[in-house]
Amino acid sequence: MQADDLAGLATDERFRLLKARFRRLALTIVGAFLGWYFLYIALSAFARDFMALPAIGNVNVALLLGVLQFVSTFALAWRYTRYARRMLDPLSAELRDEAGQRQAERERERRILAERHRIENWTRR
Amino acid sequence: MTIGLFAVFIVITLGVTIWARVNTKGTDDFYAGGRAFSGAQNGLALAGDYMSAASFLGIAGIIALSGYDGFLYSIGFLVAWLLTLLLVELMRNAGRFTMADVLSYRVGRRPTVRTAAAVSTVTVSVFYLVAQMVGAGALVSLLLGIHPGETYMGISPEAAKVITILVVGMMMIFYVSYGGMKGTTWVQIIKAVLLMAGTLALTVLVLSRFGFNLSEMLGAADARSGRPGEFLNPGQRYAKDADGIVGKLDFVSLAVALVLGTAGLPHIVGRFFTVPDARAARTSVNWAIGLVGAFYLMTLALGFGAAALVGQQAITAQDPSGNTAALQLARAVGESVAGPVGGEILLAFIGAVAFATILAVVSGLVLASSTSLAHDFFGHVLMFGKPKESQEVAVARFSAFVIGVFAVFLAVLVRDMNVAFLVALAFAMAASANLPAIVLSLFWRRFNSTGVVCGVYGGLLGSIVLVALSPVLSGGPRSLLPPPVDFHVFPLENPGLVSIPFAFLCAVVGTLLSREKADPGRYSELSVRALTGAGAHGQSTKNVGGAR
Numbered sequence: 001m002q003a004d005d006l007a008g009l010a011t012d013e014r015f016r017l018l019k020a021r022f023r024r025l026a027l028t029i030v031g032a033f034l035g036w037y038f039l040y041i042a043l044s045a046f047a048r049d050f051m052a053l054p055a056i057g058n059v060n061v062a063l064l065l066g067v068l069q070f071v072s073t074f075a076l077a078w079r080y081t082r083y084a085r086r087m088l089d090p091l092s093a094e095l096r097d098e099a100g101q102r103q104a105e106r107e108r109e110r111r112i113l114a115e116r117h118r119i120e121n122w123t124r125r
Numbered sequence: 126m127t128i129g130l131f132a133v134f135i136v137i138t139l140g141v142t143i144w145a146r147v148n149t150k151g152t153d154d155f156y157a158g159g160r161a162f163s164g165a166q167n168g169l170a171l172a173g174d175y176m177s178a179a180s181f182l183g184i185a186g187i188i189a190l191s192g193y194d195g196f197l198y199s200i201g202f203l204v205a206w207l208l209t210l211l212l213v214e215l216m217r218n219a220g221r222f223t224m225a226d227v228l229s230y231r232v233g234r235r236p237t238v239r240t241a242a243a244v245s246t247v248t249v250s251v252f253y254l255v256a257q258m259v260g261a262g263a264l265v266s267l268l269l270g271i272h273p274g275e276t277y278m279g280i281s282p283e284a285a286k287v288i289t290i291l292v293v294g295m296m297m298i299f300y301v302s303y304g305g306m307k308g309t310t311w312v313q314i315i316k317a318v319l320l321m322a323g324t325l326a327l328t329v330l331v332l333s334r335f336g337f338n339l340s341e342m343l344g345a346a347d348a349r350s351g352r353p354g355e356f357l358n359p360g361q362r363y364a365k366d367a368d369g370i371v372g373k374l375d376f377v378s379l380a381v382a383l384v385l386g387t388a389g390l391p392h393i394v395g396r397f398f399t400v401p402d403a404r405a406a407r408t409s410v411n412w413a414i415g416l417v418g419a420f421y422l423m424t425l426a427l428g429f430g431a432a433a434l435v436g437q438q439a440i441t442a443q444d445p446s447g448n449t450a451a452l453q454l455a456r457a458v459g460e461s462v463a464g465p466v467g468g469e470i471l472l473a474f475i476g477a478v479a480f481a482t483i484l485a486v487v488s489g490l491v492l493a494s495s496t497s498l499a500h501d502f503f504g505h506v507l508m509f510g511k512p513k514e515s516q517e518v519a520v521a522r523f524s525a526f527v528i529g530v531f532a533v534f535l536a537v538l539v540r541d542m543n544v545a546f547l548v549a550l551a552f553a554m555a556a557s558a559n560l561p562a563i564v565l566s567l568f569w570r571r572f573n574s575t576g577v578v579c580g581v582y583g584g585l586l587g588s589i590v591l592v593a594l595s596p597v598l599s600g601g602p603r604s605l606l607p608p609p610v611d612f613h614v615f616p617l618e619n620p621g622l623v624s625i626p627f628a629f630l631c632a633v634v635g636t637l638l639s640r641e642k643a644d645p646g647r648y649s650e651l652s653v654r655a656l657t658g659a660g661a662h663g664q665s666t667k668n669v670g671g672a673r
Contacts, residue, residue: 006660010649018656026211033207034384037200041380044197044359045373052358057340058347062193062359069200070418076207077414081407084214089404092657099659 009095018091025083029076036072040065130477134319135296138312142300145308151514153662155305155521156222156496157398160663162310164405167396168412173313174392174489175202175413176320176420178260178482179548184421185454186447188428189440191362192350195428199421201383206417209388210410214403215567215655216394221662224394224559225501228566228581231647234574236509239501241581245558246391246497248585249551250490251532253390256547257490258536261293261483262286263448268476286540294533297488301495301529302522306399309492316485321416323478327451327471328423330458331430342426345433356432375617379549382621386552389559391493392486403658427451434458452476491532495524542605546597549619550588557584557624561632567655572636573643579635584628591620 009015043051044062051062149155162170180202187195220226225242229235265285280288300312335342343357350356363376387393400406431440431450434457443449452475459471499521504512512520562580565572596604597618600611617623636643654660 006650006653007646009653009657009659015653015657019652022656029207029211033204037204037384038377038380040200041197041377045376048358048360058343058357059340060193060357063196063343063357066193066196066200067422069204070422073204073207073414074418077210077411080207080210081411084407088656095653095657096659099653099657 006099009099012095014091015095018088018095021087021091025080025088029080033072033076037069040069130473131480134315134477134481138300138315141311141315142304142308145304145311149305149307149518152222152500152517152521154307155518156395156500158306158310160399160401162399162405162409164400164408165412166310166314167400167405167409168416169317170310170313170399171393171396171409171413172416172420173315173317173320173485174396175387175390175417176317176482177257177486177548178264178479179256180421181320181324181424181482182260182264182448182451182479183548184424185427185431185451186440186444186449187362188425189431189435189450189454190437190447192346192356192429192432193359194362196425197359197363197380198383199424201380202387203414203418203421205384205387206410206414208385209393210407210414212388212563212567213397213406213410214658216563217397217400217403217406218658218661219567219651219655220398222395222398222500223497224389224391224563225497225505228562228577229505231566231644231651232572232574232577233641233644236506238574238577239505241578242562243497243501243506245554245581245585246501247494247528249389249554249558250391250494251528251535252547252554253551254487254490254528254532255535255539256551257483257487258290258293258532259540259542260448261480261487262290262536262540263444264479264483265289268452268479283540287537290533290536290540293484293487294529294536296484297491298526298529300484300488301491302525305518305521306395306492306496309488310396310399312488313485316481317416319478319481321420323475324420324423324427327455327458327475328426328430330462330471331426331434331454334430334434334458334461342429342433346429348433349436350432351437371616374622375619378617378619378622381625382549382553382556382619385556385560385621385625387555389555389563390552391497391555391559392489394559395493395496396489398662401663403661427454430454430458452479487532491525491529494528495521498524498528546592546618550592553592553619553621553624554585554588556621557588557628558582559584561625561628565629565632565636567651569636570645570648571643572632573639573641575639575641576632576636580628580632583631583635584624587627587631588620588624591615591617591624595620 043065051060051065053061055061055064148159153159180198184195184198187198189195216224216227219230223242224246225239228242229238232238263286300308304312332339332342335345347353347356355361363372363379396409397406400409428450431454435450435453440447440450440453443453452472455475456468456472460468463470499517503520504510504517558581561584562577565576565580592598594613594615595618596613596616598604598613599606600613601618615623
């Protein structure tokens with residue numbers, strides 16, 4: 001893959017869109033899970049009485065929130081994957097194919113040039 | 126009988142390893158298993174690499190003894206995978222075999238950066254390795270039921286420990302140097318299936334004792350815990366109210382390292398490259414999240430089940446740190462289902478699973494560090510990026526041997542210490558040395574060689590020095606060095622809270638102070654490649670551009 005082909009794509013509108021979408025998604029997810037995780041850690045460290053309250057039977061708030069951490073992890077992973085499939089994958093596939101085509105074209109040009117060169121050398125002789 | 130079942134595991138995995146050897150030809154095969162694993166296969170292997178004996182026996186034990194606080198480990202270990210999910214596709218697209226491929230892609234002084242990455246990879250792996258191997262040594266004497274001062278078939282507990290460490294070491298060296306990534310991946314897959322099956326069986330049996338009523342099980346655990354009414358509340362083990370604010374900060378520090386460390390663990394990162402493309406990499410992390418999540422939910426049942434059915438006294442009588450809780454639970458529920466024979470069978474099965482777990486995890490670690498030594502240090506630093514493939518693979522096989530022997534030596538040396546803190550330290554080092562460098566390489570335009578090097582070494586040294594100056598080593602109630610020695614100045618046992626921000630700071634300051642200009646073209650190239658996968662190392666296209 002030619003370096004300038006890739007760097008050239010960097011200024012492409014579609015790539016900018018892809019990048020913006022990814023960053024927004026990544027920041028949302030990181031913010032959501034880190035915020036929620038550290039809230040939970042802080043509650044465990046500093047709000048012991050609240051965490052000890054009974055929720056369902058012998059299950060207290062601490063255990064319930066802990067299991068909710070599992071649920072939220074599964075949900076966020078699912079959310080990310082769905083969004084990536086719909087909004088990121090088509091764009092990145094398009095750009096990737098284009099980069100591949102450009103490379104193929106360049107390769108063809110190079111071969112034609114080499115061939116022409118060879119013929120010129122041959123006719124000159 | 127445990128030994129018999131374990132022998133079956135060994136025979137099967139040896140067969141797979143020999144098959145893998147026949148099918149391993151070049152670096153793509155040795156380092157990345159030919160990039161031919163499916164998302165699901167690699168997901169199982171990721172879970173296999175990740176779920177160590179520390180999490181299987183250790184967490185079940187902590188929950189059994191300290192109730193709710195053990196669960197916090199599980200949560201940190203799982204939530205961390207979301208960060209991995211966000212980074213995995215970018216890393217898969219940008220890199221070839223190792224983290225260093227990503228870090229060195231866009232910077233000027235590549236050999237220096239590669240060396241730093243290799244140093245960090247090997248250090249983190251060796252710390253983690255030693256912890257696992259010492260754990261294996263302790264486990265075997267417990268499994269054979271040898272108490273200090275007694276012998277078992279003429280073997281003293283000390284000798285049993287050393288023999289176990291040697292056997293585990295020999296096996297892991299063989300798996301890695303002979304089977305490479307293909308062999309190791311199949312070992313992980315087999316182990317993950319065994320571990321999930323064993324845990325599931327045990328969980329179902331335990332829950333059935335309580336009519337599948339969680340609340341009832343918790344009540345029973347609470348009643349037998351020795352401090353009813355408190356057992357299920359936070360603060361039984363970590364950040365006890367008596368420890369004040371320092372204890373609480375220490376606890377937060379541990380949580381930070383757990384959640385940020387996973388995405389920088391060398392044996393996890395190395396596994397990103399074993400699939401054909403970024404989509405498969407994403408699928409494999411999703412599989413891993415499902416498996417790891419299910420596993421840790423089940424350890425909850427194991428831990429509280431052990432507290433309820435075995436009881437705290439019986440557990441601490443066998444092992445004060447609770448590592449045998451899951452095994453004792455296996456015997457107890459086995460007995461209740463099928464009498465003493467049933468108990469022995471289930472105990473043997475779970476014991477064999479625990480050994481398989483240790484063996485698979487240490488193999489993954491040895492593979493990751495030998496890959497880094499051969500590919501990054503030998504291939505790109507010593508041979509200027511132009512080694513012969515056959516030469517590089519030979520070096521990788523040899524490095525596996527060297528690192529394996531070194532780890533065995535260290536493990537034998539420290540076999541009697543309580544090295545549980547090494548696992549937490551390995552996570553803290555991965556979070557400090559590797560994660561900042563990875564994130565800034567991918568997202569910060571101005572980042573340069575000096576920044577990477579400062580970030581990696583700053584994070585690595587920062588976390589090691591902080592632990593050396595903490596109560597872990599001296600001056601605390603559970604310190605490794607005896608009481609009169611006291612040179613601790615850093616109050617926290619877990620360095621993450623300080624060392625991770627410190628590493629980011631080093632990386633940023635190093636970048637800004639250096640006169641080296643970042644190459645904006647290379648950065649654009651990296652971001653296009655990372656996000657679209659154009660030019661990524663794939664299954665069919667060999668050596669297209671990239672990691673030079």
